Amino acid sequence: MDDTLEQPNSVPVTEQIDREEDEQSSGDEDQGPDWTKLPSLPTARPFIPKRGEKDFEPTTAGGSGLQRHVLDRSRHAMLEALSAPRTISSKSISYAVWHPDIARAHVTVSRGIHFASMGHSVARTGTVDDGAKKIHKRLELLPEEILYLVERGAMLCWKACDLAPADIPGLETVDGVPMTVQQAFAEVIGTEDLTLEKYQVFAYLKRLGYAVTRTIPPNADYPVPPPPEQPQRTSRTSFFDRVLFIMRWPLRALMHLLAPRFDWWRPIRLSCLHGNSFRSLRFLPGGHDVPLHVKAPPRAPVSPYQIFYNVCKPSTPFKKTAPPPPDYSVVVVNARRTPMPTLSELTALFDVLPELPPPLPRKRQPFAQQKSVGAGPAPPPASAPKTMPSPSMMQRLFPWAFSSPAPAETTRKVNPFLSLKTGKKMVVIAAVDAGMISFFRFGEGVFTEWPMT
Structure with a gap:
């Protein structure tokens, strides 16, 4: 590249540089952006070209004269493109x-x-x-x-x-x-x-197409999603259910008296009365239903981990006057001033969130064998529907003796590993570090509710 500047010829240097750049350019996205190709007319709307690889590597000597000339020209064209005023149509503002x-x-x-x-x-x-x-x-x-x-x-x-x-x-x-x-x-x-962090998270999610609303309504006219539905308890109407409901406390007290004390040397003794072997091995209470034995300070500061935004996916049907239940609950914190959430703060977050239904596995479609011209044998013809024989006199008189059990409905079973990964409650924490947003998902696990034996 330095030879073009050292060897004299009759072709101007600028034309020779443009000719070399046109020969080396392949039109792909791999090459660097050519800011000099932007329209120079004031009526044309400037745009920023795509980025790519550099034409040459930087050197300790600072590069040759041609490299400095190309860099200065591209830098000048880039500044002109970025300094152009932003315009918008008056019909859409x-x-x-x-x-x-x-x-x-x-x-x-x-x-x-x-x-x-x-x-x-x-x-x-x-x-x-x-x-x-x-x-x-x-x-x-x-x-x-x-x-x-x-x-x-x-x-x-x-x-x-x-x-x-x-x-x-x-x-x-x-x-x-x-x-x-x-x-x-x-x-x-x-x-x-x-705050600036909360606005940055709001703008980032809105640019991705999400519907973002406030969790706590700022005024009485602000629409909020409906509260989560509580499971309705069925009324006990049968006599057998009433007897079991009355006798459950004496039976529980009797089982507590007959159950032996925990023994370190024989931990799985009488495991049939206590459930599976893993439950009999547990000598400490487990699960999120057990309250935390954490003493809060007398003047505890207000926790920064408060749910601020309700986020709905772009595919969720969203109505502004009656918003649906949110798909995500987002907490916004400053990553430089806020430490990691404690167990008490996470428990307080999960207490205000509704329980999520267990995730269902993806429904797999059966493999459809498509017939192609000249490839493979033809599929067998479809069989005619079977006709049910007419019931006999005995079947009419005693239908209960000849009734066959109804076929069970094919329901998709819950995948335990997917349920353990998702949990029953979920919250998203957006940590903003000087404009850089990182999202972290925290979930309340269901390890104590899934027997692994």
């Missing part, structure tokens, strides 16, 4: 007014698909032209929702104040001053328990 006193944004013009899962209707008291007060409903956004729309360029936001109306056609009734993205961050962050 929304407008809102930020009210600092209530930490809400009133949406005056809503456009786009973002409001299918964002915003909620609130009844506010307003003043009409004659001075009378009237209650009317309006669409309002939470702090993280308005900041997300402003940052991605889908909304223009004004701050409510007593200045003159904005001099914009169609928005003469908007009282306030327009806010930039920097001012929106300064105004919104810190209101309604919203």
